[in-house]
Amino acid sequence: MTDRTIAVHDDGEGDEPVCNSSANPTFAGIVQTRLSRRGALLGGLTAALGAMFVQPGGAPARAATPSETMLGFAAVPVSETDTIVVPPGYTARVIAAWGEPITGTMPAFSLANTGAEQGMQIGQHHDGMHFFPIEGRSPYEGSSTDGLLVMNHEYIEPRFLHASMRGGRFSASAVRIVDGKRDSDEVLKELNAHGVAVVRIARQADGTWAIQRDPRNRRITGLTPMEIGGPVRGTPFVRTKYSPDGTRTRGTLNNCAHGVTPWNTYLTCEENWAGYFRNGTVVDQKPDLPREHARYGVRTERSRYAWELAASGADEFVRFDATKRGSDPTQDYRNEPNAFGWVVEIDPFDPNSVPVKRTHLGRFAHEGVVFGPVTEGKPVVAYAGDDAINEYIYKFVSAKPYHAATANGSLLDEGTLYVAKFNDDGSGEWLALAPGQNGLTPENGFGSLAEILVNTRAAADRAGATKMDRPEWGAVDPRDGRVYFTLTNNSRREETQVNAANPRARNLFGHIIRWRENGDDHAATRFTWDLFVIAGPEDSSRDLAGRPLTADSIFACPDGLWFDAAGRLWIQTDIGESAMNRGPLAPFGNNAMLAADPVSGEIRRFLTGPMGQEITGVVTTPDRRTMFINVQHPGATTSAEDFEAGKLTSHWPNGEGYPRSATVVITKDDGGVIGT
Numbered sequence: 001m002t003d004r005t006i007a008v009h010d011d012g013e014g015d016e017p018v019c020n021s022s023a024n025p026t027f028a029g030i031v032q033t034r035l036s037r038r039g040a041l042l043g044g045l046t047a048a049l050g051a052m053f054v055q056p057g058g059a060p061a062r063a064a065t066p067s068e069t070m071l072g073f074a075a076v077p078v079s080e081t082d083t084i085v086v087p088p089g090y091t092a093r094v095i096a097a098w099g100e101p102i103t104g105t106m107p108a109f110s111l112a113n114t115g116a117e118q119g120m121q122i123g124q125h126h127d128g129m130h131f132f133p134i135e136g137r138s139p140y141e142g143s144s145t146d147g148l149l150v151m152n153h154e155y156i157e158p159r160f161l162h163a164s165m166r167g168g169r170f171s172a173s174a175v176r177i178v179d180g181k182r183d184s185d186e187v188l189k190e191l192n193a194h195g196v197a198v199v200r201i202a203r204q205a206d207g208t209w210a211i212q213r214d215p216r217n218r219r220i221t222g223l224t225p226m227e228i229g230g231p232v233r234g235t236p237f238v239r240t241k242y243s244p245d246g247t248r249t250r251g252t253l254n255n256c257a258h259g260v261t262p263w264n265t266y267l268t269c270e271e272n273w274a275g276y277f278r279n280g281t282v283v284d285q286k287p288d289l290p291r292e293h294a295r296y297g298v299r300t301e302r303s304r305y306a307w308e309l310a311a312s313g314a315d316e317f318v319r320f321d322a323t324k325r326g327s328d329p330t331q332d333y334r335n336e337p338n339a340f341g342w343v344v345e346i347d348p349f350d351p352n353s354v355p356v357k358r359t360h361l362g363r364f365a366h367e368g369v370v371f372g373p374v375t376e377g378k379p380v381v382a383y384a385g386d387d388a389i390n391e392y393i394y395k396f397v398s399a400k401p402y403h404a405a406t407a408n409g410s411l412l413d414e415g416t417l418y419v420a421k422f423n424d425d426g427s428g429e430w431l432a433l434a435p436g437q438n439g440l441t442p443e444n445g446f447g448s449l450a451e452i453l454v455n456t457r458a459a460a461d462r463a464g465a466t467k468m469d470r471p472e473w474g475a476v477d478p479r480d481g482r483v484y485f486t487l488t489n490n491s492r493r494e495e496t497q498v499n500a501a502n503p504r505a506r507n508l509f510g511h512i513i514r515w516r517e518n519g520d521d522h523a524a525t526r527f528t529w530d531l532f533v534i535a536g537p538e539d540s541s542r543d544l545a546g547r548p549l550t551a552d553s554i555f556a557c558p559d560g561l562w563f564d565a566a567g568r569l570w571i572q573t574d575i576g577e578s579a580m581n582r583g584p585l586a587p588f589g590n591n592a593m594l595a596a597d598p599v600s601g602e603i604r605r606f607l608t609g610p611m612g613q614e615i616t617g618v619v620t621t622p623d624r625r626t627m628f629i630n631v632q633h634p635g636a637t638t639s640a641e642d643f644e645a646g647k648l649t650s651h652w653p654n655g656e657g658y659p660r661s662a663t664v665v666i667t668k669d670d671g672g673v674i675g676t
Contacts, residue, residue, distance in 0.1 A: 013389060013470065013489055013576065019297050019457070070568050070597040071604045072676040075552035078589035079608035080581055082650050084631070086607050089669050094653040095201065095209050096149065097662035098124045102199045103217040111164035111658065115188025119219055123153030124161060124193040126630035126661045128258030128368055128560075129617040130266060134200070136349045144621035145203040148216060148348045149628065150266045151617060151663065152255035156193045157633060158305070159643055160658045162186055175305050184312040190305055191222035191316075194253055196268050198348045203626070209665050218351045220268075222251035223316055228339065230359035230413040235450040236329070237292070237338045242319065244330040249339035250316060252355065256387065257368025257473050257560070257616075259343070262380060263407040266346045267358075269366035271387055273340040275304040279322040281334070291445075295457050296364075298322065298337050338454055343369055343384070345409045358412040361396050362433075362456040364388075370474040372522030373481055377401045380411050381522040383483055385471030389490050391457065392465045393420040393474075395430055397523045417453070418525070419465040428515060428527045431463040438463035469507060473561035475569065477598055481522065484514040484532060484598075486558040488574060508584050509536035509556040512571070533558075533596070533603065537587050544601025553603040556588045562618045568675050569596040571603070572615045572629075577636040580612065591615045593629060595675055606675070607666070610652035612637035612659070624673045627666040635659035 073087040084092045099109030104120035107113060113121065129151035133142025158175045175182065175190075200214035226249050228238055239246040252268060253276050259267035274296040281288045287300040302309070303320050310317035318333065325332035341363040347353040361369065364386040372381035380398040385391075399414040418430035431438050433452050439462045440446040445455075452459045469490035476483050488510045495505040515529035533549075534542045535556050541549040549555070560572030571594045579585045593607040593615045609615045609631050617630035635650035635658070642648070650659040668674060 013491060019295055019388065069600065069602060070566065070675070071595055071602060073595075073604065073606060075604040076606065076608055077551070078554070078587070078592075078605070080589045080611070081608075082610045082634075082652050084607065084609060084652075084664055086666060090674075091667055091669060092607075093208060093665045093667075094662045095665050096122050096126075096151070096197070096199060096211060097653060098122055098126075098193075098660040100211060102197060102211060103219060106213070113189070115185045115190075115192055118189045119192035119221055119223075121219070122197050122199070123195060123219070123221070124156045124661055125154045125632050126663060127152040127154040127256050127616050127632060128269070129619060129628065129630060129663070130258060130260050131619050131621055131628060132264065132266075132348055133622060136264065141622055144623040144625060147201065147621070148198055149201050149663065150196065150198050150258075150346070150348045151630065152196055152258055152268050153194055154256055154271070154632065155254055156190050156305075157636065158186075158190065160635070160660075161189060161193060163658055177306055177309060180309065181311040182306050182309045184310045184314070184317070187305075187307050187310040187317055191251065191307070192219070193221075194251075194255070195219065195221035195224065196252070196255060196266075196346060198266075198346075198351075207667065209626070216349060216351050218348075220252065220346060220355060222253050224251055225354060226250065226252065226344065227354050227356045228359065229345075229356040229409070230361075230453070231449045232338075232359035232363075232453055235448075236335075237450060237454045238335055239329050240319070240333050240335050240339070241331055242315070242333075242336075246335075249336075249357070250319070252344045252357075253340060255344075256366065259369030259371065259382065261345070261409070261412075262371060262374040262402060262404075263409070264349075265409065266348050267369050268344045268346060268355075269368050269384070270341050270344070271365045271367060273365075274298045274337065276307070276340070277320050277322050277337040278303040278308060279334070279337070281322075281324045291458055292338055292454050293322065295455065296337070296341065338363075341365070343412075345412070356409060358409065359450075359453050360413055360415060360417060362394055362417050363454055364391065364394075364456050367472040368474065370476055370483075372476055372483070372517075373478075374402055376404060379415070379523050380407075382412070383474045383476075383485075385468075385474060385485055386457070387470055387472050387488075389470055389492060390467040391471065392460045393468060393471045393485060394418065394456075394460075395420070417456070419460040419463055421464060422466045422529055426528055426530065428529050430525045430527070431460075431465060432525075433459045433463060469510065472559050472574075473572075475561040475563045477567060477569075478563055478565060479567045480516070481520050482514050482516045482598075484512055484561060484563075484569065486561050486571070487511050487513060488557050488559055504536070504540065508579075509534075509541070510558050511535055512558055512561070532598070533601070543603060544598075547601070549603065552605055553594065554588060555592060555594055555603075555605070556585055559614070560593075560616045560618060564620060564624060564675065566624070566673075566675075567598060569598050570594070570606075570618050571596060572618065574614045574616065577612055577633070580637055593618065610634045610659075611650040613650070613652070613661075617663075620674055624675075625667065625671060627674045629664050629666065630661070631664060632661050634661065 100122045107117040132148040134146040135142040198218040200212040255268045256271035278299045308321035342357040343361040367387040395418045469487040472486045511534045512532040515527040518524040518526045559574035596603045613634040614632045634652040
């Protein structure tokens, strides 16, 4: 008997290999003409950097007096404890941990749960989420004590998911292959631990929150039937054995951040999906990957979790092998990867609704979707980042105007997808990814809109977009409409690219960029940009006013980003487990959440998480008196050796046993508004 394992590894800079080999300039290179002669070294920033920290139009950032501050809490210190730490006067409680039953026969959590039971429980690795008031009205009106919590489950931790079956015998970060096969129920459990959970929660008489039985409770997994919508629907790119007409697929995977539509539905976003597939097609003894696989990182050997090796040979598992089996694409799954990498729309209030993949929003490693302000009779505008090194920021503008009485997901099926170009003078432009524009012609390999969208990254390469440092979450300031995006890190930046906009070679700490659309029209094709903050230690960081960050505000690797209704900007960090609490990232401790004043630039640390985790997902109830955040993959820093010896870096949230991802409910002890 052969017993093998496959490592599942996080390098701190995302799970996807670098796939952008285009000659497009990096963001650093774009501003180099203006700033390279006044660049900065790793140990500190030059005075020239202050020129970049101005609001569009050239006005310097306004310093706020203490009485004007939006941040009414005491900053918490950096932490390396296995607990949630919040400011004095706040309380944090856990709800909806991995494995909590929400539907079906409501099976109680156990490490021995079957694959089918996992499909009735909260999934693993909580990520983006939203609270929908139970009345089903607009996203920010209605009940603050009763609603549907909808959350993504990004990926899995096989060593914890299958702990009861494996004891200490198997590698700590691996999936098990025996005689070339995977146990089919393990594969089923892994697929069912992915996806999205819809669960009703309500505040109890004692002020705590609890899961409620409700017919709307639902698990959407890697197996759930879905429609393909938009321009790619019915095209040859998505025809498979399961859907010969190219209109359907099964499941959603690696769901990272999210979006909430103006018509009150949930968008879940497929991020590092490519590694879930393999394509072993060989021509002339060499791998033969089409660009719609190669440009995204589909593997030529085994897939990330080797689901295609499930012992049962069932069709729902075999589909993760995209190798050509003959001349007819409807007799195999060569096109199955093309049905992933999209934004998926879910109606949380209709448990019988079929999720729809909205293909006009583009195909890439979606972090999330954020909408610009909605105006009756004007187009809908949505922004998204491609979370990989040297990838791009995108914008979709609907062809049809928004009308509140009739708006639905079809608005996302027609319009124009753009990609951002950042110019060296602080201006920017949106390049249309549309047939015949910006080099997207049949002669250049883009024969239709569907071909452009399936190959969104290649289209952006051709159009001449600006390479960015892992664009992740976006947020729109509710007061002035300015758009903010986190750029998490990029250790591959070279010394020759050092400049004020990207002030460090080997950028380990990241920064946040923001822009304002021309005329404050989010459908405009031009904008002006600046930097909101450069993250890092006290001697290598700057806030909006050009000040170094302090012990109360230092952070690294910004990821999650969200504005509350008052205009407070919440920033969450994702230092990878391979770098957390060690080397240059040691001063930042465990991952954390901070709050920022977008006017003064003041930042304070609001929360720190337990060991080995990522803080992600944030939303409040409409009255802003209850906040929900997610703790993803606690204990992920446990080494293979320690796991086999029974040593774990985290036992959160129970203080014993295996760690579990979970949602955290935060309230102010005096019942006040969070952050004040």
